[in-house]
Structure formats: C-alpha cells, structure tokens
Amino acid sequence: MSVSVTFAGSGDAFGSGGRLNTCILVEAPQITFAIDFGASSLVALNALGIPHNRIDLILLTHFHGDHCGGVSALLIDAMLGANRETPLTIAGPKNTAEHLPRVQEALFPGSQVMTPKFAVETIDMETMASHEINGLKVTTYPAVHTEATNPTSMRVEVAGKVIAYTGDSSWTEHMPELARGADLFISECYFFSKSVLFHMNYPDLVEHRHELDAKRIVLTHLGPEMLRHMDDVQEDCAYDGLVIEL
Numbered sequence: 001m002s003v004s005v006t007f008a009g010s011g012d013a014f015g016s017g018g019r020l021n022t023c024i025l026v027e028a029p030q031i032t033f034a035i036d037f038g039a040s041s042l043v044a045l046n047a048l049g050i051p052h053n054r055i056d057l058i059l060l061t062h063f064h065g066d067h068c069g070g071v072s073a074l075l076i077d078a079m080l081g082a083n084r085e086t087p088l089t090i091a092g093p094k095n096t097a098e099h100l101p102r103v104q105e106a107l108f109p110g111s112q113v114m115t116p117k118f119a120v121e122t123i124d125m126e127t128m129a130s131h132e133i134n135g136l137k138v139t140t141y142p143a144v145h146t147e148a149t150n151p152t153s154m155r156v157e158v159a160g161k162v163i164a165y166t167g168d169s170s171w172t173e174h175m176p177e178l179a180r181g182a183d184l185f186i187s188e189c190y191f192f193s194k195s196v197l198f199h200m201n202y203p204d205l206v207e208h209r210h211e212l213d214a215k216r217i218v219l220t221h222l223g224p225e226m227l228r229h230m231d232d233v234q235e236d237c238a239y240d241g242l243v244i245e246l
Helices: 041-048 071-080 096-107 175-179 202-211 224-228
Strands: 004-009 023-028 031-037 057-059 088-092 120-124 129-133 136-142 152-158 161-165 184-188 217-220 242-245
Touching: 004 041, 023 041, 023 152, 023 161, 031 152, 041 071, 071 088, 071 096, 088 096, 088 129, 096 120, 152 175, 175 202, 202 217
Parallel strands: 031 057, 057 088, 088 120, 161 184, 184 217
Antiparallel strands: 004 023, 004 242, 023 031, 129 136, 136 152, 152 161
16 A cells, blocks of 8 residues: 655755754655644645544644644644644654643633643553554554653554654664564654764664664754755655655
C-alpha cells in the first residue's frame, strides 16, 4: 500500500533558512497523521493547500514549541473556522494531556471556554513500549534532549511501512533499534562539523551510520551550518514541501 510522507515543515526552532517548524504529514490508505506539529504548522499546511481537518492523529515527540506549539491553533481553528466534525487524537510523551491545555491558555487566554463539537482524545505514551493508536503501532524510546520536554524518539508502523524519527536527541543506544528495517529513517541533524549536546549532528551520524539499518535516511531540523553544507553530505536533506512515497 502507498504511504506518502510530506515534510510540511523541516526547519529548526528559529526559522533558519526561512524554513518552517517541524511538521511531518503522513498519508496512508485509512489514516492521515502528523508527526510533530510545530508553531508554524498551520502556515505550512496552508501553503501546501492541505486542510488540517484531514488529520486524524497528531504524534508528538516532545514539548518544545517548534514541535508542539501549533496544536492549540489547530484546535481553535477547528472549532471557529474549519468546522471540524471528525474525531482528533493527540498522542505524545508523558504529561501530554496535562501540558497541552496549559500551552493553549498561555497562547490563547480564555480560549478554553470553548467546547469542541468533535471528539478529542489525548494519550500519554510511555517510553520503551508499543502503543496501538488509530490502527497504528507506535513505539517510543527515550531521547536525550532538554529533560523538561519529556523527549522521545518514535517508530511508527503504518500500512506495512515503518517510519522512524529521532525527534530532537543526541545519539542514544536505542537508535539502532529505532532504525531497524525502517523504510524511512528521519534524523534531526543540527550541526555539520561539531557535536552539540541534546541534538543529533552530522559527526554523530557519520560515526554511527553503520549501525543504522534503514532503507532511506533523510536529515531534517537543519541549523545554519548544516544548511551551508547540504551538498557535502551523502544523505538526503529535507526541505519544506518535500514529498516521499514509500
């Protein structure tokens, strides 16, 4: 079965290179879902002409704004403008159900007086466990990033395909298992020439590439230095609007 992966947003937290925050849209025969939904995700989807009401599920890797900050805007627009009627599931690391309402109140004070007419389910996913969510098998692993964000890496099995994503993380012992047999391994890659704590960087990938048993590797979340060196790496580099068919 065909699975389409669109990098609606492929940038870092600071818009380096004019790129939008992380938003990876996956369209499969019976489900459309997003992996991470950064603050600029509605802008990204609108630029591509993709209605956000098509999204059945949002999977979050951690709580930084460039990975989850767009959820509040989606929910509010779904109630006020987009007139959503279908259920929406949001799944993320521990405390997701507690954290997202606080973010919404901070960004849109008073908005929680509104009650959606569609069902919203929020799921906290424990790490080192597999979760059956909306017909998907989602396995999450501990990541090494800012501890307060409850960071995870994620492996998603959908329609016979496997999509693996490091999230924001330094290299961990779990990365080989995360990548094992994946049709697409998406790795953040922040710096080109040096390793920086809490992020995957190109020197880390070079050192550990032999441990990554994936059919295709795509680098994303590129910082300014990586953007200058995209032609100097052997892996594909994501850009806003890139579509990959699996």
